[in-house]
Amino acid sequence: MASEVIRIIKERRSVREYLPRHISKEVLEDIVDCGRLAPSARNLQPWLFVVSTEKTIKEEIAKLAVHGRFIANAAACISVFCERENNHPVEDGSAATQNILIAAKAHGIDSCWVAGYKKEHSESVREFLGVPQKYMLISLIALGYSDKTVNKPKKALSEVIRWEKY
């Protein structure tokens, strides 16, 4: 079990091209369930997840998010919001986002995190989705089955690890 989770974490990469294959509601719910179980400051769980699968909605989000045009071709887009009046909305929303990426991969679904926090589209996406003003957009997550393999180079462990002190 532990080795399976570690394999999934190590194999996850951002994928931006998807097959035209539907993701079931049960699987999307399970993925969001993993998001809502993320840690949050004082366990306030300030998040809200909007799952969009309708073509016209995904296309509009893609139009608004300059660096997320591929959302239009994703099977689903999960918009992660957190309440603004909260101590750690960015950290909480990011923890939930990462859980979602890993849960999706565990279901054999690829994904890409598209920036939502403090972007020119943060408010327009929120308004388009009809989400109340008390929430702020943290991320947009494109999801889809894919046959693409991506292997972005990563820094070596030895480059980024220090023991005890720098």
Ligand SMILES: Cc1cc2nc3c(=O)[nH]c(=O)nc-3n(C[C@H](O)[C@H](O)[C@H](O)COP(=O)(O)O)c2cc1C
């Ligand atoms: C906070 C954050 C914002 C990101 N925003 C975008 C984005 O707007 N568009 C995009 O295509 N990828 C975006 N990405 C994905 C990164 O480009 C990607 O994670 C990075 O290149 C490393 O590749 P990997 O995810 O395959 O390991 C974002 C990732 C993070 C963590």
